[in-house]
Amino acid sequence: xxxxxxxxxxxxxxxxxxxxxxxxxxxxxxxxxxxxxxxxxxxxxxxxxxxxxxxxxxxxxxxxxxxxxxxxxxxxxxxxxxxxxxxxxxxxxxxxxxxxxxxxxxxxxxxxxxxxxxxxxxxxxxxxxxxxxxxxxxxxxxxxxxxxxxxxxxxxxxxxxxxxxxxxxxxxxxxxxxxxxxxxxxxxxxxxxxxxxxxxxxxxxxxxxxx
Numbered sequence: 001x002x003x004x005x006x007x008x009x010x011x012x013x014x015x016x017x018x019x020x021x022x023x024x025x026x027x028x029x030x031x032x033x034x035x036x037x038x039x040x041x042x043x044x045x046x047x048x049x050x051x052x053x054x055x056x057x058x059x060x061x062x063x064x065x066x067x068x069x070x071x072x073x074x075x076x077x078x079x080x081x082x083x084x085x086x087x088x089x090x091x092x093x094x095x096x097x098x099x100x101x102x103x104x105x106x107x108x109x110x111x112x113x114x115x116x117x118x119x120x121x122x123x124x125x126x127x128x129x130x131x132x133x134x135x136x137x138x139x140x141x142x143x144x145x146x147x148x149x150x151x152x153x154x155x156x157x158x159x160x161x162x163x164x165x166x167x168x169x170x171x172x173x174x175x176x177x178x179x180x181x182x183x184x185x186x187x188x189x190x191x192x193x194x195x196x197x198x199x200x201x202x203x204x205x206x207x208x209x210x211x
Contacts, residue, residue, distance in 0.1 A: 002195035003176040011036040013144055013174050017043050024134055026103035027071035029144045033102055046098055048130040050089045053081025094137040101138040105145045107160045110186040110207035112170040115162035135166030147175035154206040177201050186210055
């Protein structure tokens, strides 16, 4: 099957972020989204470590060691960016001041349940961090992820098997193979990556994909 690169997937997610939106980017793949704002739009990117106005990744050799996001990735800042402490950052997340959260995931269930902070084989799993605050405080949650795990197994499931971050919180899933909406009936096809068929994608998806 045809798979999007992380950069191509980030650009696809960015297409669906409207002008003027305040958007939190989670750790991992979502951090690439800030470099793909469509021409003519202004999007204000938030990082939970206390930045509003995250810009694209700096070029090699142009990094400022004092400018990092929540995943410790070097960033640039957009014009008018601001810095603040953690308590203010989490107040933005919990208080409904962020429009969209773009998060990574280990698993997503057909009812929108999200598992993105621990697997069952981790002896000392990490803390859930700000993801739990984001999924209850932000009205729209986009998930950006590989369609299958490292063993080729499905990550879009009838029911999550890993510890949950939130119940019924995911709005849309973007994978390297497809884009799916989460509806009351389950996953509904939005589009397929060019070159892929629905039957091929369904074969690596545990949950039913509706059309």
